[in-house]
Amino acid sequence: MSEPREPVHAPGPPAPTVAADAPEILRLDNLEVHFPIRGGLLDTVTGRSKGVVRAVDGIDLSIRKGEILALVGESGSGKTTTGRVVVKLTKQTGGKVTVHGTDVSTLWGTRQLREYRRRVQLIFQDPYETLNPKHTIGEFVMEPLVVNGIGSKKERQERAYAALEASGLRPAADFAGRYPHELSGGQRQRVVIAGALVMDPELVVADEPVSMLDVSIRTELLRLMLELRRERGLTYLFITHDLSIAWVLADRIAVMYLGKIMEIGPAEQVIRTPRNPYTQALVSVSPSPDPPAEGERASRTILVGETPDAAHVPSGCRFHPRCPLAFDRCKVEEPPLFDVGEGHRAACWLAEAGPLDLPVIDAVQATGGSEAAAVEVGVSIDATGGALPAATPDDPAA
């Protein structure tokens, strides 16, 4: 194994591949975003509340300068909402966002907000929708400078060209005059990155920046992001649903489920020795381009049901209804994030006891033991209403 990433042991908040004394760029303390559910007129008049959607339900994070933290989760996990709060597109309902030691909620007035938005930039998922088809690439990249009244026309152009070249669109002058439809998908995403770079940010929140792209283009962009970190010391909050991309790119991975962080730590530990059953199940079902040997199957734990609605968060550990290892305590008491060493923390009552022994749940190949598990899980939960029938463990015509 030629894995070069030895974790650096650091006390306090973990910072494995980033120097332990690197300044903390972003810190989230008990961040909470609850969206009220709006009822009809009658509810408004009577003041009856319909409850809240707990999109983000108390998370703590910190990112050091030059670090890449991947926030991984399925839809409805609150990962995107977290990213939107960091760039101030969504307001938190509780907790604190600190950037460079400044509480972001105290920022006031156009000037401070502009300064903040210069330092923290967002890259969206879809390069087709982000770019205005009627604006040239040059106009798009210069726009943030114009809006913020930075520089003269000539300076703006120079900065835009520099950003385009840094994003790999060379020669910039050639690309600046083109329109989005003249570019390929990968080039468009580079333009979006250039639009973020032109402000010379410190922190980039990247929300699924490569999900729409073909594999061959994806790699180039991931590589570009790493290059930019190396050259400019950029810090990334990388939001993705794809654990294998997080594995390739990130220094640390935080796994979210239903508004909470289930597990956080150095990529190596989270992926190789997950201590939360949800993480472990996710890793087991992440497809791999290496087919299993003939007659064998990858040992997968396919959870039953889907992520519940964030308006009805289960009691205790919010994962317990789908967890194959859940026991009584999980139903009533929510586990804190236990520190399991080297900055690796997991929210599970079993985390401290050592590696988990998760059953293989894969109906196609289910044998006696795992069949029982599947049935048990199948009965205990259904996220979307109505119990799911456990799959029949028919022996495949092998």
Place this chain on the structure above:
Amino acid sequence: MTGVQDLITPEGGPGASTDGGGLVTPSAIRGRRQWPLPKLADPSAPLLEVEDLAVRFSLRNGSVKAVDGVSFRLDDGEALGIAGESGCGKTTTALSLVRLLPANGRIKGGSVKLFGIDLVPKNEKQLARYRWREISIVFQGAMNALNPVRRVGDQIAEPIEVRLGQSREASYKRARELLDLVGIPKQRAGAYPHELSGGMRQRAMIAMALACDPAIVIGDEPTTALDVMVQAQILQLLERLRHELGLSLMLITHDLSVIAETCDRVMVMYAGKVAEEGPVSRVFTAPRHPYTRKLLSAFPNIHADRRTLDVIPGAPPDLRTPPPGCRFAPRCSFAMDVCREVVPPEVRFSDGVRVACHLFPTPDTAPLVEASGPSAPLVVGRAADGAHEAAPGIPDAVEAPAVRAVDVRDESLEAEATAYDPLAGDDLHDGPATPGDAG
């Protein structure tokens, strides 16, 4: 839950046959030949045989050869994955089987033989007999494919009623059974699509595809928009259905890892042509075509230690004016002069893999590989061990030079790769110390 037996009892469903040997135990069902075949069917013919298929899209400024001479075969109970990047023609190939192409798309040549019946010359009315009843499709966006103002149960019952002429009650009963089969509680038959989650909607789509007991189900990126866990559930469902119902599956996806886990064979397409086709166990472990190799090493693999990803430089060709020789040549690190001039013929190997690449000798040009200098030793494959019978028409001698076991991640390949792109094949992270330098 409803077993297969319930679904194929004579009273139970439209798949029921009066003479076709109704009750079969699930393990005995391999293929779907016990159902009544279309009248013209040749019982000894392969299930699906596509030969030299060519599809063109006419545009205002010319025409695009979206699919250009694609041949493949699908056997009873088999799962074939079609892989490739956007625009490689994988979806077009699948849609042209039942001619669901956009208005400007035309099949320009070749044949699509189902049970030996060529579907290409059929008119719309004649084709209706085969759509849904023999070949059905699960589309990508279940959200958009279901009618939002109709109940799920009704939507599934419709093809049963319309295509198989069943009564409304029987169709609805069957729809509920199908929902049960795909893991949606029967009571949810009255739900509207928006009341179901994404995974449930995709299950409903699958139930609809199964409504008329087709022989072949085509999944067009059936799991692309879904979460990883739901994707695993849906793939597991498809696999289970395939075994229980004896379906043949065609899975179209850009995600090679999905194919690795669910299919028997894989066909890699590039720019409207087949680059490589063969058993999953062969193609994924010993890819021969440089494109397959690149594509595989561009995939992140969470179960491997490496964090290196490969880059395929450049972009796919504009199919209005495809390059004269091999279409991958402009992006290929092994490209030789001949690649830029001559379209590579497909060569079949004894292990069941078919490759269209000049690096592999054809009967006529066997010495080519020997002569190609540094590129020669890159080849690939351990055909000797599990060798089946040699394909007809290809002399045994041809295999010999090709049979050399080399891993995709073999160092010599890395070296080849770095020769043209200094970054390719490197660790993405460029060593341990670097990130710290930045801070």
